[in-house]
Amino acid sequence: xxxxxxxxxxxxxxxxxxxxxxxxxxxxxxxxxxxxxxxxxxxxxxxxxxxxxxxxxxxxxxxxxxxxxxxxxxxxxxxxxxxxxxxxxxxxxxxxxxxxxxxxxxxxxxxxxxxxxxxxxxxxxxxxxxxxxxxxxxxxxxxxxxxxxxxxxxxxxxxxxxxxxxxxxxxxxxxxxxxxxxxxxxxxxxxxxxxxxxxxxxxxxxxxxxxxxxxxxxxxxxxxxxxxxxxxxxxxxxxxxxxxxxxxxxxxxxxxxxxxxxxxxxxxxxxxxxxxxxxxxxxxxxxxxxxxxxxxxxxxxxxxxxxxxxxxxxxxxxxxxxxxxxxxxxxxxxxxxxxxxxxxxxxxxxxxxxxxxxxxxxxxxxxxxxxxxxxxxxxxxxxxxxxxxxxxxxxxxxxxxxxxxxxxxxxxxxxxxxxxxxxxxxxxxxxxxxxxxxxxx
Numbered sequence: 001x002x003x004x005x006x007x008x009x010x011x012x013x014x015x016x017x018x019x020x021x022x023x024x025x026x027x028x029x030x031x032x033x034x035x036x037x038x039x040x041x042x043x044x045x046x047x048x049x050x051x052x053x054x055x056x057x058x059x060x061x062x063x064x065x066x067x068x069x070x071x072x073x074x075x076x077x078x079x080x081x082x083x084x085x086x087x088x089x090x091x092x093x094x095x096x097x098x099x100x101x102x103x104x105x106x107x108x109x110x111x112x113x114x115x116x117x118x119x120x121x122x123x124x125x126x127x128x129x130x131x132x133x134x135x136x137x138x139x140x141x142x143x144x145x146x147x148x149x150x151x152x153x154x155x156x157x158x159x160x161x162x163x164x165x166x167x168x169x170x171x172x173x174x175x176x177x178x179x180x181x182x183x184x185x186x187x188x189x190x191x192x193x194x195x196x197x198x199x200x201x202x203x204x205x206x207x208x209x210x211x212x213x214x215x216x217x218x219x220x221x222x223x224x225x226x227x228x229x230x231x232x233x234x235x236x237x238x239x240x241x242x243x244x245x246x247x248x249x250x251x252x253x254x255x256x257x258x259x260x261x262x263x264x265x266x267x268x269x270x271x272x273x274x275x276x277x278x279x280x281x282x283x284x285x286x287x288x289x290x291x292x293x294x295x296x297x298x299x300x301x302x303x304x305x306x307x308x309x310x311x312x313x314x315x316x317x318x319x320x321x322x323x324x325x326x327x328x329x330x331x332x333x334x335x336x337x338x339x340x341x342x343x344x345x346x347x348x349x350x351x352x353x354x355x356x357x358x359x360x361x362x363x364x365x366x367x368x369x370x371x372x373x374x375x376x377x378x379x380x381x382x383x384x385x386x387x388x389x390x391x392x393x394x395x396x397x398x399x400x401x402x403x404x405x406x407x408x409x410x411x412x413x414x415x416x417x418x419x420x421x422x423x424x425x426x427x428x429x430x431x432x433x434x435x436x437x438x439x440x441x
Contacts, residue, residue, distance in 0.1 A: 012121065013043040015072070016146065017065055018055025020202045020237070020406065022088060023146060024137075024155045025111070026053045029087075031142030032118035040144055048082040049121055050075070056090035056172060058338035065090045073104050085109065085121050092172050093342075095129065111135065111173060134158070134174050139187040148389050150422075151198040151406065152191050156184055156222065160204040161212075162240065164266075165277045165344035166306065166337065169204055178210050181218065185225050197423060198233040198387055199226070200406060206236050207243035217243070220251035227254035232385070232423055233402055237262045241288055242279030249295060258402050259296040263288070264304040268323045269316035272309050275348060282323055289327045300375075300403045302331035307364060308357030309337045310348035317360050324367045330375040331409055332368035334361050369433075376431040379403070383441045386426040388418035401428070401436065410434025 012033055016026035029051065030040055041047050050072050054065035069086055076084050085107035091098065092110030102108060107127060109117045114135045120127035136158040137143075145152055157178040160169050188199060201222075203209065210218025219236075226234055234256040239248070241263040252259060267273055268282040292299050305320060324332060336357045339346045352360075384401040389411070392398040397418045398411050413435055414426050426438035 010038050011041045011045070011047045012038050012049040012051060013041050013045065013047040014051045014053065014146070015043060015068055016053040017068060018053070018057065018061060018089065020153050020200065021155055021204075022053050022055060024143075024153050024202070025088070025114075026051070027143045027146055028137045028141050029053075029114060029118060030144040030146070032115060033122055034144060035142045036118055036122035038122055046080070049085060049124075050081045050083070051085045051087070051121065054086060054088040054090035056088070056093040057168065058335070058340065060338070062090060069102060069105070073102065076104065083107075083121075083124060085117070087111070087117060089172050091129075092131075093168060134177070136177055136179060138179055138183040139190070140183075145194075147406075149195050150387060151200070151389075152196045153200045153202050154184060154187055154191070155179075155203060156201050156206065156209055157203040161208070162205060163277050165275060165348070166309065166340065168340045168343055171342055173204065176205065176208055176212055178208075178212060178218070181210075181222050181225055184222060185229070188226055188229055188231075192229055192231065197231060198235065199231045200235045200237060201226075202237050204238065205240045205243070206238050207240045207245075207248060217245065217248060220247050223251035223254050223257060227256045229256075231256050233258050233387070235260055235405060237405065239263055241265055241285060244288060249292065252296065259299040260302070260403065260405065261292055261296075261299060262302045262405070265323075266304065266306050267309065267312075267316075267320060269312070269319045272312050272316050275311055275345075276306075276309060277344070282319055285323065286327065289329075300330045301327070302333070302405065302409070303329050304333035304335060305364060306335050306337050307360040308352040308354075310345065310352065311350035312337075312352055317363075321364060321367055324364060324371070328371050328374065329368075330371060330403070331405075332364070332371065333408070334364045334368065336361055372434065373431075375403075376436060379428045379436065380430060381428065383425050383427050384438075385423045386412060386414055386418070386438060387423050388414075391417065401426075401438075404436075410436070412436040412438050414438040414440070416440045 014026050016023050055061040072084050075081050083106040086105050087109035091108050107120050109129045112135045113130050113133050159174040159176045161176040235258045386399050388397050388399040390398050397414050401412050425441040427441045429439050430437040
């Protein structure tokens with residue numbers, strides 16, 4: 001296939017992997033490219049450029065990213081795409097190791113210097129990743145939304161200072177830094193004007209918002225400002241539980257704030273938490289859950305746990321099982337320990353056998369399933385607001401209720417056709433595991 005003229009390489013498509021924060025990064029880069037005269041198209045519309053945004057957090061995410069890159073390189077070799085740009089966490093973490101393996105990619109880029117990446121793609125010129133300027137977008141950066149018209153995300157900060165021994169994020173994303181509150185509010189106002197009803201705030205650690213500027217968390221102040229914009233649903237994701245204060249809980253009393261608490265405890269056994277370099281513990285975390293449930297009746301709590309961390313004994317794991325059952329956490333994500341090179345956890349002795357890890361994971365997921373069944377049963381017969389997302393069949397619509405965060409908590413399938421123009425009340429009539437079933441109210 002003849003090479004395309006550089007000036008004609010104007011059509012670009014994206015594959016965005018990993019978390020919601022990556023989605024925002026892809027949207028910002030897409031906005032920069034549009035500003036430079038490029039057109040966003042589907043990856044199946046013969047794009048001149050395919051841009052793959054990678055995840056490099058744990059083994060499974062890395063394997064998915066590598067598989068996607070290899071598939072893109074094959075498409076490039078066949079002439080289905082003209083150019084390939086790969087950026088994001090995987091490249092930031094392993095760019096020297098991957099430079100030779102992915103030499104056929106036109107651009108390999110990390111997570112920083114994003115305007116320079118947009119320049120390289122728009123000009124179709126070879127470019128070397130400088131990794132000089134830590135990047136955190138603001139409301140002045142253009143952004144194209146990849147989500148449905150009624151739901152979106154705002155990244156309120158970047159990086160992390162927690163130093164969890166299992167986590168490579170600080171090495172990938174750099175130190176914690178927050179956006180200015182007025183910038184976030186202006187971006188939220190723009191999303192509101194575009195018809196967004198559900199706004200989700202994302203970061204590596206939302207409880208730390210503004211703390212690097214000195215003083216306590218500014219999250220309560222931010223929530224007060226955003227609440228005044230009257231979104232139907234305002235959701236905060238990723239609250240570090242040991243950093244949750246009474247003032248932060250006060251912030252959730254603001255109008256529009258959903259009583260949805262995303263609290264990645266990771267573990268509750270003291271020995272394991274110490275090796276993880278995490279705070280908390282069974283009694284302390286139990287008090288936090290109790291305080292949330294007291295102050296916000298009907299609250300939904302999501303947490304994630306790591307099983308098989310080096311040194312985790314059977315007794316440690318039983319404490320974790322007991323905690324998950326006693327707190328009746330509505331949403332639980334379970335991850336097998338992934339030894340990540342370059343982190344302190346990689347060097348720890350006392351690795352748990354893979355078979356033991358898998359059995360522990362299944363046992364914790366059993367508790368999760370029981371909690372979810374009990375919670376879903378409590379919703380049956382209730383009328384809840386339904387956020388339509390897309391047609392499911394010729395006579396049903398897929399969407400979510402407030403207790404379901406995007407992508408991680410399942411969906412609600414409702415009889416009838418709805419547009420994305422607005423929320424509608426539906427009656428919950430049943431469930432199929434994570435899928436709620438509803439009918440027009």
